[in-house]
Amino acid sequence: MMLLSPKTLSAALKSVRRHRGLTVQQVADRMGLAKRTYEYFESDKGGLRLDHLDAFAEATDSDARAILVAALSGAPDFASACADTKAMAILFSTVARVEPYFTSALAHLTTRDLAGVFSAAFADLIGTGQERRDQTAPTTVTPQTQCPDDPPPSPPQPPDPDRSRS
Template identity: 35%
Template sequence: MPKTAPDPLRDGRLLSQAIKAIRRLKGLSARDVAARMNMGVRTYQHFEAGRNKPNLEYIHRFCAVTQSDPFALLGALMIGSPAFARRTAENKLMTILMIGLKDYDAAMGDRILDQDPRTLIAAVEGMFARLRRDADERDAQTRRWLEAGERDLNARRPRPGR
């Protein structure tokens, strides 16, 4: 499969969409973010519009200001999903994965060279399958709790004609 060079225009558009989504999620104006990043509004507008190549320093400054995940912004570019950056802005999924990866690298060292890709794929798929199952179970538990609570409240409510 031929390798293609990154498309800076595509990356800029994806980054722009992700940054705007996070800024809106946080309820901030472009002017607010620019001031907190200690940069001119016009410079920030160029950054947010994705007019230049992705700038790691700006990404980290933006994420510090918005208390979001810089690794999620970079991950959003890599997987082509600006929504991913917004979805993981607060739970720090990508930062958590990067910390785990850093610890794994430190513990394994060169033994990583000997690991079979099938084992790595199975481990990653297993981790995400478990996260999906846990989320589904929590959703089901929440739904059951709400339904039971609503039934109880309705049973206690006076009915017309009592």
């Protein structure tokens, strides 16, 4: 098993570029690369160059750390999902800020401690994201299902957590 999958890295770069609605030529121009050189970079034929990755993140206003995490985790769409929020940049910045305290405590934590805290934190983030998505999701009403005299549709309800566990 490779630590960093070239195929997944390539897919992550393409995911970000497409998320931004940019062409290969546009990104190449923004990075100051020839189109062919950029194509080699995006297809990972020339190997990973961190200077190109940083330039790509700047050219696409994305998160270089999220691109690496996407490639390491085998989840290429994670890179484009983090492009707007810079989620991994925030996470790494937080780690750097708390590192002096965290490092001394880390040796005294167990795998169970870490998994529990990380799982709870991610579950909370997922819940918050789903609530915000549901609040901003447009309600689609077609003429066949909505008559002018009908009351307005009720807002979407968040899923019942007790029902999803069964």
